[in-house]
Every structure is written in structure tokens, then in C-alpha cells.
Amino acid sequence: MDGSGANSASNGNVARWNPTKEQVSILEGLYGQGSRTPTADQIQRIASRLRAYEGKNVFYWFQNHKARQRQKEKELQQQHGCLGFSYLNRRCLYFHNSDAPAMAPGLVNHPAPCHSSPKGMSL
Amino acid sequence: MDGSGANSASNGNVARWNPTKEQVSILEGLYGQGSRTPTADQIQRIASRLRAYEGKNVFYWFQNHKARQRQKEKELQQQHGCLGFSYLNRRCLYFHNSDAPAMAPGLVNHPAPCHSSPKGMSL
């Protein structure tokens, strides 16, 4: 592969950005320094520093990196012995009813359509 | 994954709706015809026409599609080089701290009266 960081599709397919080792190092460095969800401004700076095509690439990098970091953490964690229900901050999830009790104790059920209709009809 | 259009988790995981090409075509057609934020009534019709699980799926589709269309617009508008494309706050960013990891608050003053989406579909 080339070290240009440019993307080229040998095919006629969509080209993926292919960051060089050095670029990844920079990105990881910034991530380690606390940049988890850089602002548009920051992304633009980083992108030009990397000479990446669009800030979009940098944005995706951070999104994926963050997501996968959490993912691996989660997998490592596996379980606590005390039912990981701590994620209850998923609020009702249902589209609240005009006068629904809300907060179904039943937890995050499936998108059980407890929705009352937005305009007066049941979806 | 199945291409049935229905969602099934081969696992015990949460299933995502996986619209078929045809369904997407219908949705895009409607979007192109001007449906940007369909009413509950329209969503219901569309949903049954697609045989989607719930109108919720259709609702989300339009929300996402609209949002991402605007994002692309913004991205194209700024291209790389002018700042901001971003899925991030395009809010003022009054202080451009060279290293502010946290997202610019930009006045997140929300009394949070719990106005969630699909309830008052009249967005």
C-alpha cells in the first residue's frame, strides 16, 4: 500500500481512507490527551495537520475509536455479579403518552409500542 | 443478517430494523416528493405500506434522513478548508480553547420539559 494516506480503489468501489502509521499515532496521541469528541473546529485543525481529505475522516476515526474502546472495555468487563442494570438511564424509551405513567418499571423492553399517537392515532 | 426486511436477532441481541432496498426506495421516493416530517397519520400509512413493524421505524428513518441530508449539505458547503462540517455543535464556539476536550456547551440551557419527539409529531 502507499503511504500517502490517500485512498484509491483498485476497484470501482468506494475508497476507504487509509491513514498511515504516523497519522494514526497523531490521532491516538490526541485521543489519549483527552480528545474524545473533538469539535468541528478541532477536527478541521487535526484534519489539515494530517492532510486528510475531509474532516469527515477524522470524525469517523474518533467515533470508531471511542466506540471500540468502550466495546472492548465492555467485553473485558463481561459481568459484575450484580446485574448490570445501571444503564437504566435509558428513560422510558416509549414515546410518552399524554398522561402515561411513564417510566415503565418493566425496564427497557423492546420497542413495545406503548406509544400513544402523536396526533391522536395509534401508530 | 437477513434481507427479509424484518429484524431478527440471530442472537438474543437487540434487533435493528433492516429495511430492504425496495423499502428504502419507497421511503426515498416519498422524501423526494416532499415528505420531510410526515405526520403520524402518514407514518402509519407508510409503515403499513412497508409492512414495517411500527411507525416508529418510519419515524426514525425520516428523522435520520433529514438530519443527514442537512449534514451533507453543510459538509459540501464548507468542504475542507473552511471550518466546520461536523456532526458536532455548529454553535458559536465563542471560546476556541486550543484544547478543550469537552464539547463547547454553547448554552445548553434546557429546562428540559420533557418534550420528546414523536409525541408531538408536529415538529
Add this chain to the structure above:
DNA sequence: CATATATGAATGAACG
């Protein structure tokens, strides 16, 4: 060349 893994990209779902 086949399989496994790493990762850019896309998108359904949901939050604030």
C-alpha cells in the same frame, strides 16, 4: 488462496 482480525463507513436508535 482461505480465514481471521482491524478498521473505515453507514445507519438504526435514542438522548438532551
Add this chain to the structure above:
DNA sequence: CGTTCATTCATATATG
């Protein structure tokens, strides 16, 4: 409604 999260898809890359 914009943003953020989670899951998935597709391809590049590593390994044998």
C-alpha cells in the same frame, strides 16, 4: 432537531 451511541457492513491487512 442536532448530536451522540451502538451495531453492522465492507474492505484492507495480517497470518498460515
